Amino acid sequence: MEIEFVDKHMSPWGGLKLLAEMLDRMNMRQVLQSIGLPEQGSNRGYPPEQLILGYWISLWCGASAICHTELLRQDRTLAEIFNFNQMPGHKAYSRYFKKFSQRENQDCFSALYQWFFKRFNFDNLTLDFDSTVMTIYGDQEGTAKGYNSTKPSRVIHHPLMSFLSDHKMVANCWLRPGNTSACNNFLAFLEDTLHKLEGKKVGLVRADSGFCYKPVIEVLQKQKIHYIIAARLTSTVKYNIIRHKTWLVVTDGIEVAETTYQADSWAKAERLIIVRQDSSKRKKAVGKLIQRGVLFPE
Helix, strand or coil: CCCCCCCCCCCCCHHHHHHHHHHHHCCHHHHHHHCCCCCCCCCCCCCHHHHHHHHHHHHHCCCCCHHHHHHHCCCHHHHHHCCCCCCCCHHHHHHHHCCCCHHHHHHHHHHHHHHHHHCCCCCCEEEEEEECCEECCCCCCCCECCCCCCCCCCCEECCEEEEEHHHCEEEEEECCECCCCCCCCHHHHHHHHHHHCCCCCEEEEEECHHHCCHHHHHHHHHCCCEEEECCCCCHHHHHHHHHCCCCEEEECCEEEEEEEECCCCCCCCEEEEEEEEECCCCCCCCCEEEECCEEECC
């Protein structure tokens, strides 16, 4: 095998040429110019759209911190692939991101989300809501001690997220302090998510028991959106489950039933679907043990 040297720039990231062509076909530079990005204060600064695209490229190459963007700064081949004179350094990103206020964050991201979903050729979407716990190491803004089953002594973030489950896509995400409850500021988050999905029909909303509150149900009913929300296993709900007599066998060890339930604060009764599993027949079943040998998944 013959080996020779050529007088050309090389890059381990040459495969990003396909992503560069994708961005060109999407006219992404023009899109970023149209969403109201903060302007640079100096004519020597990088164009705002280049900084956003450059940061995306760094993430595609595996960057997980601002300082990692320095790895691409001297990559001339990568700069040529994306038609940049030079890849920005980490200080350029840090200075530019400080120009974003909360309002500019909201306006820019909402415009970008709406541009994307308007080109998303699907409708009648299923929207899932959930929250999660992110254990944080070091001193980061917004951290606080909250519920953390894996590392109780650590501070956390408690982000709120929504997904288009049928298409495996993120519809929205808000970062929250670790000492917030699952439902904290959920109504504003729901409003923001529906705003980002403007022009699309949301056919179904699904959420776990952390979002089973009267205001949430009332807003969904007012918006005429169908919903499935896991009920909170209060003592009254448990009593209704245990005293229910009519069950339909779905398969060996799984039975379902239907009834109605109205909490004291609710204006009307809601349909309640109950699922129970026989722990003696389904060894890996999960859920709350209300009766001996029977698990009720939340």
